[in-house]
Amino acid sequence: MATVGVLLGGMWLLADLLDTTPESVGPAVCSSSDDASPAARAKVSGAQLCTALNRADLPKLLGTPTEQAVTASGSENESTWFDGTKTVTPEASVDLDTYTVELSASDQDLPVAESVDYLGTGVETRTVLGHKAALYSGRTISISFRLDGGDAQSGPGGVARRLLVATDPKDSGGTFELVIYRQDSQIPDDAALFRVAEKVLPTLPGWKPAA
Numbered sequence: 001m002a003t004v005g006v007l008l009g010g011m012w013l014l015a016d017l018l019d020t021t022p023e024s025v026g027p028a029v030c031s032s033s034d035d036a037s038p039a040a041r042a043k044v045s046g047a048q049l050c051t052a053l054n055r056a057d058l059p060k061l062l063g064t065p066t067e068q069a070v071t072a073s074g075s076e077n078e079s080t081w082f083d084g085t086k087t088v089t090p091e092a093s094v095d096l097d098t099y100t101v102e103l104s105a106s107d108q109d110l111p112v113a114e115s116v117d118y119l120g121t122g123v124e125t126r127t128v129l130g131h132k133a134a135l136y137s138g139r140t141i142s143i144s145f146r147l148d149g150g151d152a153q154s155g156p157g158g159v160a161r162r163l164l165v166a167t168d169p170k171d172s173g174g175t176f177e178l179v180i181y182r183q184d185s186q187i188p189d190d191a192a193l194f195r196v197a198e199k200v201l202p203t204l205p206g207w208k209p210a211a
Contacts, residue, residue: 031074053101073092106176107174108175136161139159169211
């Protein structure tokens with residue numbers, strides 16, 4: 001009888017663990033890097049970017065209202081230039097079934113108006129909430145794994161739409177960049193990109209609204 005009782009108890013526990021319908025599983029919460037030192041030298045942290053990006057209405061803004069965040073994270077990447085100068089780039093990423101959305105911040109002294117010359121062909125100058133912006137395309141990287149255990153292979157993936165926006169109306173040098181791309185490699189919806197930008201950017205530390 002004791003053995004039967006243990007088996008039944010185990011089955012009930014397993015049933016509880018398996019009873020995780022989509023309705024009962026909430027959206028992903030932001031995770032962040034354990035290294036807090038780079039954040040101390042940046043005006044905004046990756047965790048702050050992730051919190052702003054991983055909003056409850058993000059799926060609706062992207063045009064996929066029935067989805068929810070699968071993963072969400074924020075971090076700070078440090079780069080060292082040839083002259084020894086170190087810069088910190090806070091970044092955040094939120095993955096859904098259809099879209100991935102990324103957000104980064106830069107406080108380098110490079111206005112959007114000057115950045116346009118370095119963004120390649122096809123860049124479009126825009127205005128977002130009274131701030132100068134540049135809309136352009138990039139490519140994701142596709143990584144495939146071999147079933148026989150061979151080396152992974154990488155190549156060009158789908159199109160990513162990128163929106164670079166000045167942090168202040170005077171375009172003094174600081175920028176935020178918002179990027180969206182689809183998991184199925186189809187062309188992302190520019191309207192979705194701008195909807196996200198208009199909701200998320202005003203909530204970011206360092207954003208200065210237009211008069």
